[in-house]
Amino acid sequence: MIVSKAVWLITCWLWHTAVVEATPTTPRPLPAYPVSMAQHGKIYLVVREGPENLGSPGYFRSQGGISQALLHAPRASEHSIGAQDLAGVEMLFEADDIFARRDAWMEIVNQGGPDHAQRVWIYCIATGPNLRPVEVPDALPNARPVTRVLGGLPWSQIVRWTALEGHNAQVRDLFQHMVENDGPVLPAGVDNIELSWMHNDDYNPAWQAYGAVLGIPPDVFENLEGLTEHDVARDLMRLVTSSRLVPDEQSRQVLRGLLDWDMDAEPERDFPLLRYGQPTMLEAAALSRIPWERVQIPPSLQVAVVSGVIAVGQCSAALDAVRKTFEKGSKGRRGVAS
Incomplete structure (x- = not known):
C-alpha cells in the first residue's frame, strides 16, 4: 500500500511532537540564597474601596484572595488568565495596625475629607513564605519596615478586616478640628479611633505554623542575570515551597496546599497565584x-x-x-x- 506524502508528513509531525512533549525539561537549580523562616506574625494592608465594591472583602473573596491580578468570573471554566507582570502582583504592607490606621486616615484626607471619601479597608494578614521583609537603607529618614508579597494572598490567609469610613463620628470630629485649627494632617487621635473588626470565617489556622521568608536579597528582581522577572518569581515560589525552607515533608505539603503551589505535582504551575474564587x-x-x-x-x-x-x-x-x-x-x- 502506497502512503501519500501528506499522510507521511502528518505522521512524522505527530511523532516529533510526541517526542518533544515527552522530553522532560530540566528545571533550573534553586536559587542559592541562604533562606530561613521568620516567626509567625501579622501584617496589615490598607485598600481604598473603588467602584462596584472593588477592594472590599466580598470582592477579594470572589477573586480567591488579595492580588492586583484579576481573575475570570468565579467558577468559570478557565481559572487562569496567564502570567502577569511582577509589578502587577507585588504589594506593600504595614507592620502593625497603628501605621495601618494612619494610612487609612491619610486616604480619607487625600480624598478631600469625610464628606467625599470612599470607604477604606484594613486587612489583617497571617504571615507566610509568600511574604518577604525588605531591608530599608539606613540613609532614608523615618523609614519603616517594608514587606512585599509574591503573587498574592490566598483568601485563607486573611485573618480579619475592618473599615474606616467618612461618616465615622470620630473621623469627622478629628477632621473638623484639624481644619478649624490648622492642625497637623495626622492628628494624634487617629491612633485611638475605635474600629470594629470582623473575623474571616475562611481563615485557615494552619498558617500559624509559617512565617515570612528571610534571606532573599532586596534587589532580587534587579540583578536578573539573563532571566526575566517572571522566571525569577517562579524560582522564588519553587524555593519557598521546597525542603530548603521547609525540611519537614508533612509541613511542606501543608504549605503547598495553602499556597496552591506544588511544582513537583504540577511542573508547569505558573502565575497568577490565585486561581479559584468563591461566588458572592x-x-x-x-x-x-x-x-x-x-x-x-x-x-x-x-x-x-x-x-x-x-x-x-x-x-x-x-x-x-x-x-x-x-x-x-x-x-x-x-x-x-x-
Missing part, C-alpha cells in the same frame, strides 16, 4: 450597597454588611434593622401629617 452571596452583594450610615445598627454588624461577606444570621439582623428604621420613619411622617 446575592444577599451580601445587595446589602453592601445600602447606605448603612442612615440605619441604626451596631458597628460590628455594619462592618459585616458593607464587607459583602456576611452570615445568614447577620443578614436577618440587618434586614430587621432596616425594617425598624423604615417603620420609625413612617410613624414620624404620620405624626407630622396629623
Whole structure:
C-alpha cells in the first residue's frame, strides 16, 4: 500500500511532537540564597474601596484572595488568565495596625475629607513564605519596615478586616478640628479611633505554623542575570515551597496546599497565584450597597454588611434593622401629617 506524502508528513509531525512533549525539561537549580523562616506574625494592608465594591472583602473573596491580578468570573471554566507582570502582583504592607490606621486616615484626607471619601479597608494578614521583609537603607529618614508579597494572598490567609469610613463620628470630629485649627494632617487621635473588626470565617489556622521568608536579597528582581522577572518569581515560589525552607515533608505539603503551589505535582504551575474564587452571596452583594450610615445598627454588624461577606444570621439582623428604621420613619411622617 502506497502512503501519500501528506499522510507521511502528518505522521512524522505527530511523532516529533510526541517526542518533544515527552522530553522532560530540566528545571533550573534553586536559587542559592541562604533562606530561613521568620516567626509567625501579622501584617496589615490598607485598600481604598473603588467602584462596584472593588477592594472590599466580598470582592477579594470572589477573586480567591488579595492580588492586583484579576481573575475570570468565579467558577468559570478557565481559572487562569496567564502570567502577569511582577509589578502587577507585588504589594506593600504595614507592620502593625497603628501605621495601618494612619494610612487609612491619610486616604480619607487625600480624598478631600469625610464628606467625599470612599470607604477604606484594613486587612489583617497571617504571615507566610509568600511574604518577604525588605531591608530599608539606613540613609532614608523615618523609614519603616517594608514587606512585599509574591503573587498574592490566598483568601485563607486573611485573618480579619475592618473599615474606616467618612461618616465615622470620630473621623469627622478629628477632621473638623484639624481644619478649624490648622492642625497637623495626622492628628494624634487617629491612633485611638475605635474600629470594629470582623473575623474571616475562611481563615485557615494552619498558617500559624509559617512565617515570612528571610534571606532573599532586596534587589532580587534587579540583578536578573539573563532571566526575566517572571522566571525569577517562579524560582522564588519553587524555593519557598521546597525542603530548603521547609525540611519537614508533612509541613511542606501543608504549605503547598495553602499556597496552591506544588511544582513537583504540577511542573508547569505558573502565575497568577490565585486561581479559584468563591461566588458572592446575592444577599451580601445587595446589602453592601445600602447606605448603612442612615440605619441604626451596631458597628460590628455594619462592618459585616458593607464587607459583602456576611452570615445568614447577620443578614436577618440587618434586614430587621432596616425594617425598624423604615417603620420609625413612617410613624414620624404620620405624626407630622396629623
